[in-house]
Amino acid sequence: MLYQRPDVQLICGVDEVGRGPLIGAVVTAAVILDPAHPVAGLTDSKKLSEKRRTELAQLIKQQALCWALGRAEPHEIDELNILHATMLAMRRAVAALQITPEWVLVDGNRTPDFGLPATAVVKGDLLVPEISAASILAKVARDEEMHTLHQAYPQFGFADHKGYPTAAHLAAIAQHGVLPQHRRSFKPVRLVLEQQGL
Template identity: 40%
Template sequence: MMKKQSIADLRRLFENGELKEEKIKELKTDERKGVQSLVKAYEKQRQKEQELEKKFSEMSQFEHRAIQLGKKFVAGVDEAGRGPLAGPVVAAAVILPDDFKLLGLNDSKQLNEAARENYFTIIKNKAISYGVAVIDSQTIDRINIFEATKLAMRGAIQKLHVLPNHVLIDAVQLTDLPCTSESIIKGDSKSISIAAASILAKVTRDHIMREIHMEFPEYDFAANMGYGTKHHMKKLEELGATPYHRKTFAPVRNVLEKKEGATTEYL
């Protein structure tokens, strides 16, 4: 009788992808609990990969359709930072190659920080072209957040080194572009190009907020990214606004008006 392979050897073969389906089918009849655990773990991982493959294929439909219509270079555009009380709004535009594949790519909000940072590097290295634009809080206060978002998106598109033939935009309509465009609601979870842009925009903005944190650590911008957390609001009321706060946003404006009123009353 042939000696059975050890569980340690089988684990190594599974991890290295060296087992063929016939052998795995045979292992399903192995009575050892350790072997059955390995088989179940393999099947679970395989199912997860199949689901990711399916999701990636579904998220490539907008790009494939545009390419079939003769649009060689399709750019995805998204922004990060419309809602925070402090910091810039950042937009990114990305043109991915036809053979691009990154399983697990999704809306940046659905990924943890480690995954975003990893994908950030991969996307920049593999993209045909990408552009990132940053609009500061003073401009946001001057023209409003919606116009600032559109300005950032246009700026990101203009920074592309390759002129796109078609642009896929997350939920925003942009006019007078040098090519055709398409606005997709929740596009960051429906298009790989928009998802890639959301990663670049989010990670770039996070890096900026960590730099601002070094200048104003009391507000804990490295953790809250400028959003109105309980700690952030407490420090805003205690210390007032920084140059990076959006003074036209109601929570900031209310605190400033309250402080000005208290100062006037005191005088």
């Protein structure tokens, strides 16, 4: 099915970052771009260098009609599961917008109930500028949080792997234990806790 752009003025793009990591919040962003001030170079945040993402994030914040971040914390992820926590974080991002959009376009194959017309767009972060912008803001925000966590716990290497379940991260958990920010329901973390009798 080809993506059909809704025929309305205020379109909000929504994307998430951080479903896969073992630690930290899942972070979402909602963005309504200004047609009078388009941001050049928008694409899937994963296809951009960290430097370029940071530059684009600044432009998006300056030129968008409005933007907002949403999040679900590790304890909410553990309570709800990652899918439902992601949907909650998306609803929080859209609810935090200062302008109510006429339509919400969400990256992926499902959309939470925003109380607004909404469409899920597979590969939306490549196809829809608003979703690309949201993916960039969410990625930059979450990466900043991982850098902050890295400063507190340099032995875990969060600046490098951003909390994803890499061999280095799994080795650090095995050696140094589970942090309060870890997602306890995620299998690699749960296994370490079980081994420690926690």
